Structure formats: structure tokens, C-alpha cells
Amino acid sequence: MMHHPVPRAVVLLSGGLDSTTVLAHALAEGFSCNCLSFRYGQRQEIELRRAADLCRKMGAENHLVLNLDLAAIGGSALTTDMPVPKDRGREEMEAGIPVTYVPGRNIIFLAHALAWAEVLGAADIFLGINAVDYSGYPDCRPEFLQAFARMANLGTRAGSEGTPFTLHAPLMHMNKRQIIELGTRLGVNYADTHSCYDPVGELACGRCDACRLRLKGFAEAGLPDPAPYVAEVKR
């Protein structure tokens, strides 16, 4: 394995609020950040353009966009033409695993991050998963992450013979307000981030679960959300 004067990390970056905050955190921790995004058949590619802009503006070492065939596997409103739920309250969102759950998505994302980390000689992988807002997603829980790290260290050359991999999920126990406060302290410009599952052109819908959680977080933090929304959304 190569050794680098500045330790390298792989950061899973969707271009949304959470992963962008994680990138700012990893940079502040002194890592040289190699950001990984996926074109996986999502309805929109705005988030990929945002991710590329964020990497450039924030000073990432690298940005790699990998193509994935998740749409061929199916099973989610995010990669098929199932309708995205709108205007749901907290209780509805928490009632079960939503249709926007993509089977195996975080496992597939992490598997690629791991492969790239092994090639780069990076022992640290950062991701924005969160057990507070995404309590319905089995692949956002700390037990899952621990089990993934164990599997990764048994199943790779780097993990089993070199430095073990560490998975960092700094947002795991934060709510959206705390995430926004952290990112704001770290200088994140949230105008550059995109969270909406179902945007209208470049504008966030304001009504899907992702928009509602985000708007609620900004409201609780007492900050305006600088991202562009369709005109009728009340903030």
C-alpha cells in the first residue's frame, strides 16, 4: 500500500445536505478527500452536477462518478416510475420502510467505496448515513455499519493484511437541525446542495420526505434554506 503525507479518505457524496456536511467534516479533520458519486438510474441528475461543483469549490482531491445498474434491479420509487410520496408528516414517514428505499443501495455504494479505498491506499471511508431521520431504513443503522466494517476487513487485501478500514458516519446520531448547525460552522454553502427526490427542473419540490425533513431542519436551526424551491413552497 502507498503511504501519503496527507491521509486519504473516500467520501460518499450525493450532493445533498448530509453528505456535503460530511465532506466538510472530513476536510476539517485533515483528510485528502476522494469523493464518490453514483449515476444509478435516479430520476434526476441535478445532484451529480451539484456534487461535482461542491468537490471543486470545497477542494476535494478527486471526484469519481460510477455508473450503476440499480434501475435494472428495480424495487424502488427512486429508480422506477412509482410515485414519490408527498406531504407526509413525521408519523407517516416513520411508519415503515418507505417506497423510496432502494434495496441494497447503501451496501452497493459502500462496496464500491471500499474497492476504491483499497486501490487508493485509503483506510478511512466517510458517509452521511443517519439513524435519526432515516430510522425506517435498515441500512442506516449503527449495527449495520459495524457489520459492514467487519465484513470489509475480512474480505479485502488492505483490510486483512494492512491497515483496517474505518467507516466514519459522523452524522449518525444527529438530527437535521444539528447537521445544519455543524455544516454552517464548517462553512458549507447549502445553496450548492440538492436534497429533493422529485425536483421540477432545477427546483426542489418542497413536498417529498427529503424536502420536508430539510425545511424542518432549517426552520428549527432558525436559518433560511438557501436552496432554490418551486415558488409556492412556504419556508
Add this chain to the structure above:
Amino acid sequence: MMHHPVPRAVVLLSGGLDSTTVLAHALAEGFSCNCLSFRYGQRQEIELRRAADLCRKMGAENHLVLNLDLAAIGGSALTTDMPVPKDRGREEMEAGIPVTYVPGRNIIFLAHALAWAEVLGAADIFLGINAVDYSGYPDCRPEFLQAFARMANLGTRAGSEGTPFTLHAPLMHMNKRQIIELGTRLGVNYADTHSCYDPVGELACGRCDACRLRLKGFAEAGLPDPAPYVAEVKR
């Protein structure tokens, strides 16, 4: 989850000797087999054509070929222009993890198999990994497979709320001779399989690690290898 009169399984099928034997085994166990192959930037696509033929001839329920961007990640002789080692003896093969190791490959393959299994309502995943011939590959060890199953059952809806996933690696403790004997009993036509890392047209080279292990297995089983090789290979 849907219930099927015949239980469904996902079978990782490369079109090689091992995974084809596993498909025959899963069919003999009574599973309706959904075979998964990958176009991952490998040097040749013969194995994908063989996999499609095998699915049709052997009676698989489905064959899905997913595109993966492993070549963009790099790091292996199988997906870059690094030379594939030739004419190596057993000792050399066992001296360390070979350059044909693809970082994270089995983890990425299994992650997709898991996602598809969840969508199909399949609780069983079959794969041809083997700790005897591939002792140098960390992602071919039983401890790795157990850790993957644990992670899978924590990180998916199906595994955590429904029937837990079972990963079947029936060849794990077999040598090549035993695998060939099993497949022969199950009626596998090994003429339809392709193992070579570096074929010449449709012909196996006979000199890469995969060819050498295969030819040695047939010799030990006292059977001819019916696959086509370049003319000068002695069998």
C-alpha cells in the same frame, strides 16, 4: 414479500466451471434460479455469452447481466492492461494475493445479488467461491462469507423483517477435482463453460492460473476437458 410455490434463488454465474457447477447444484436442490452476471470491464465477454447459453440450456428462471464500472476503479490485471501471469506453478499461485485479484469484486457482486434477491423475494443466494484453489483471495474465505451474511441481514428490509438471507457456497471446501466430479454427476456439460483469464478469440490460453487449475482438475478426475483450447496446449 411474495411467496412462490418453488423457492427462488439468486445464483452468481460467471459462465466458468465453478459457478456453472453451483447452478446445477441449486437446480438439483429444487430452486428456481435467477442468474446474475456482470459486465465489469473484463478483457473478454466470452464468459457472458457462455453464461447466457448455460441459463437457457440448464433451465434458469432469469438471467440478468448488470454493467459495473470496476475498470474506473482500477487496481487489477483483469480490468486494466497489466499482464496476466502465465505458466505459474502451484507454489507461485499460493505465494500471495495475485494481480488478478479485483479489489472488492466479490463484495460488489454479492451486494448486487442481495439487492436483486430482496426485489425477487428470494432468501437464498448461491455462489461458487472456494477457499481451496483461491486461498490467496481474502473474499473467498468462509469467515468473509459469514460476515457478509450478518451484514446483509442487518442492512436490508427482507433480511431484518422477513426471512433471513442464506448464502450458499457449496464448493467452499472442494478442490477442482471434486468440483468437476460433482458437476459431472449433475450433468454439467463443461464444454459450455469458460474459465480463461486471457483467451485467444474463443479459445482458452491454457497458461493463466485459471486454465492451469482447471486442466489439473480434469487430469486428476481422469476426465478430458471438453472446452476449446489453443492448439499447442497439452492436456
